[in-house]
Amino acid sequence: MKTKDIKFLDIRHLRGPNMWTYRPVLEAIVDIGDLEDCPSNTIPGYYERLKDMLPSLYEHRCSYEEPGGFLRRVQEGTWPAHILEHVTLELQNLAGLPGGFGKARGTSERGVYKVVVRAWQEQVTHAALHEARELIMAAMEDRPFDVKASVEKLADMVDSLCLGPSTASIVDAADDRNIPCIRLLETGNLVQLAYGAAMRRIWTAETDQTSAIAEGISRDKDLTKTLLQNCGVPVPEGREVDSPEDAWEAAEDIGLPVCVKPVDGNHGRGVFIDLNTREEIEMAYKIAVDEGSGVLVERSIPGSEHRLLIIGGKMVAANRGDVVKVTGDGKHTIRELIDIQINSDPRRGPSESHPLSNIRIDSAARIELSRQKLDAESIPAEGREVLIQRNANHEFDVTDEVHPETAALASLAARIVGLDIAGIDLVVEDISKPLAEQGGAIVEVNAGPGLLMHLKPGVGKPRPVGKAIVEHLFPNNGTGRIPLVGITGSYGKTTVAQIIARLLTLSGKHTGLVCSKGVFFDRRQSETGDCARWEHMNRLLMNRAIEAAVFENGSDTIVGEGLAYDRCQIGVVTNLDVARHTGRHYIETPEQVFNALRTQVDLVLDDGAAILNAKEPMLVDMAPLCDGEVIFFAYDPALPVITEHLEQGKRAVIVRYGQIMLASREGEVSLAKLKDIPLTEGGKNVEQTENVLAAVGATWALGVSPDVMRTGIETFFVDQE
Structure with a gap:
């Protein structure tokens, strides 16, 4: 062997x-x-x-x-x-x-x-x-x-x-809505949803609607608290301090117990709660000052910390934190008990896929242990409960328990700071009752809040927070799509693409074109040479100025690279000559050629259209594969396929009486005379006439007016010269 x-x-x-x-x-x-x-x-x-x-x-x-x-x-x-x-x-x-x-x-x-x-x-x-x-x-x-x-x-x-679970939840929700996604960083969580002018960008739970000013405000806890307090939102009494001694003075003024935390910290680092002694407060100050640019001392609020997720002004999820304890067995140290009793939980871990973090002996935990006259290496007696953290992971889903007044206050806090997506931290004893009844308060407003706690709560129902973010970015069932036309076939693709782009530009849309002659934005050429490749098309879809896109797709691109877009409004197949496509990429049979070119038809959306050459039997066979409408085009209007198609009340673009006719259920309407279209040489050049017919079919399906189409095809060749 x-x-x-x-x-x-x-x-x-x-x-x-x-x-x-x-x-x-x-x-x-x-x-x-x-x-x-x-x-x-x-x-x-x-x-x-x-x-x-x-x-x-x-x-x-x-x-x-x-x-x-x-x-x-x-x-x-x-x-x-x-x-x-x-x-x-x-x-x-x-x-x-x-x-x-x-x-x-x-x-x-x-x-x-x-x-x-x-x-x-x-x-x-x-x-x-x-x-x-x-x-x-x-x-x-x-x-x-x-x-x-x-x-x-x-x-x-x-x-x-790969994308982290929070970002992936948003991308999956967009995919469920048929909204296209482009990952903008190879190893990061920056993602573009939708194409061109319709795009939105996300970076985990931040969006391109998240204000930089609002994010800056949220980092400054003292400023955030001042703004909330000015608007009547309950916040804990407190002030910024500049030394351990000042921290103790502030605590005496406020009244014990107090909370000590960085002015602009995050992820709970350097936050100490329920401090009662001068020694604890001064020690907490020395740690907190290294986690931010200043230190706050605030009144401690009785109760548990809760995280309410606000998206687009609505509360969509809420979780409650809980204390972390271990129980002594008389044999193991507290550090060992944490690993045995807590960190062994499969839900805990260091990666983004774990809903709960591992518990470690940090500075806050050391203070808790010292209160109990213990340290990490102490061996507690059998049955003794040892408190490790007062507010650990937000493990318990409580979305359905939140009092409406509390949800409204959290939403107001997000709006005051200016965040479209915010994690509102509040401390309260009973989340089902209003804050005012029990002295609860909002303690932090966070930009870019973590989503995993809501996607995979330790206890309770997962919440579709990714879906809520997508609905916020694309309301009213918006798809985030722009008119996108893909053209494939054996020959004539470049000309058809150029004509379609020309007509869309004349219709008033800023149009991008990628073809074998280069990359074009309206009438401006930005790149030369054969650019009909995935890389160039993908770049164009990331251009916010683009309101419509036209792509030429050779069979080599389909077979060797894949297409740059997930779906399209219009898919054009100009013609099919099997011999032009065989001999590369192990494509050797008519069936394989058919399977390659049908990709363009497969991608047509159900509200789009495939534009197919009626004289090509293999292209006629592609028609049933289209999820949307099929518009045939033909130089010869007597083809049985055209006759049958029109009898069924469907649309076609044909030549009759020396004119291009738009044929539909309502009858045939003359668009232009062939003698007025330079590209067709008065209709003598059949291939170029078919190219014009294909382009007219595509723009007709996109709703471009007959006047614009007529002007475009009658001036196309002249303009190019």
Whole structure:
């Protein structure tokens, strides 16, 4: 077996919709060499070893559409490329990326396969492919493979490279609303929702509507408290202090117990509550002063700390913090008890996927322990409860318990500071009663609040906070889409793209065009050369000035890179000459060419349209694949396809009586005479006439007026010259 191997000839990242699926994938060209003669059922013990190494493969249904289906295929006999697909997906699943699309398909070259797997993040999937190959070869050769270490390696990559759970919840909610997303940083949480002029940006729980001034105010706790107090919002009495001695004087003036905290700290660092002695207060000052630019001393409010999440002026979630205690056993130190009784909870951990943080002996915990005449190395007696933190993780969901007056006050606090999304911290004994009845108060207003506590509360119902943020950014079921036109086919694509862009510009929209002649913004060319590539298209979609976009997509782009957009309003297929598309990327048959070019039709939205050449039988076959309307165009109006289409009350763009006609249920309307359209040479140039028909069909579907279309096509060639 050692002379047999699985080799990667090439691995391509298809970064957008492609001939396989709507989602980004890695397409690996794999050579299994002599293993072509060794299906899995011919290798002694292979099935048992693979199943033992990765028992969760049982959940893969494969072609049998039932649990255990894939393993049954392995037992009956399948090839390494197919196994590579499933093992890669399962390793990603175990690393925290569940589900996913996969395919393994042979090529005309013996032993060479295309293995396609869903790629949430390119580097993670690339590593998973290689780990899967090693696992498969180990199972074949009956040698050890450390699955746990492999999964841990991938999980670490997921934690560092993929979107954090808070940002992912927003992106997933946008995806559910069919709003496109673009990640703007390769390893960060800055994400663009929607395209062009319709875009919004998020950075976890901050948006492009989050004011920098408001964020600055929220960091200054003293200023925040002053603004809230001036507007009648209950806040704790207190003031800023400048020395340990001043902190004690302030505490005496306010009345014990007090809270000491940084003026502009965050995440609870340097915050000490319920301090009663001068020693505690002065010690707390010395720690708090290092966490910010100043220190506040405030009256301690009785009760538990609560976090209310405000989005767009509405409270959408609320959590309550709780005290953290350990119980002595007479054997272990407090530090050890924390690890045994608290940090062993699987919900706790250092990563963003853990809803609860690990508890550590920090300065606040040391003060709590000293109050109890203990330290981290003390061994408490059996049964003795030891308080570690008074307000730890906001573990308990209490959204349904919040009193309406309290929710309204929290919303008011966010508006006073100026935040569209805010985490309002308040202390109260009973969240179901108004603050005024029990002396409760708002103690902090936070910009960019954490969402994980609401997505995965320790106790209680998860709240759809990502959905609430998307609804705030895109109210009234807005999709965040701009008119987007994609053009593919065998020839004429560039001309059609240029005409469509010209007509959209004339209609009053700032239009971006990416084609094989460059990148254009309205009539200005910003880049030259063949720019019909994913990179150029993606950049254009990030331009806030763009109100409409037109993209030329060659088959090489679809097959080798994927498309830059998830869906489009208009998909144009100009024509189809199979020979122009074969011989590259292992595309060798008419069926494969069809599957590549149909991608453009697959992406049309249900309120959009596919513009197809009626004289091409393969393009006519694409019509049923379109989720939206189909508008055929034809130089010959007598084609049976056109006749049938019009009889069904559908639209077409045709040539009749030397004129371009807009044909619909209402009849045929003349748009322009061919003799007035320079590009068509009076209709003698059939190919260019078809290009004009395709462009007219696309802009007609987008609602461009006949007058604008007529002016555009009659002046197009003249303007270009």
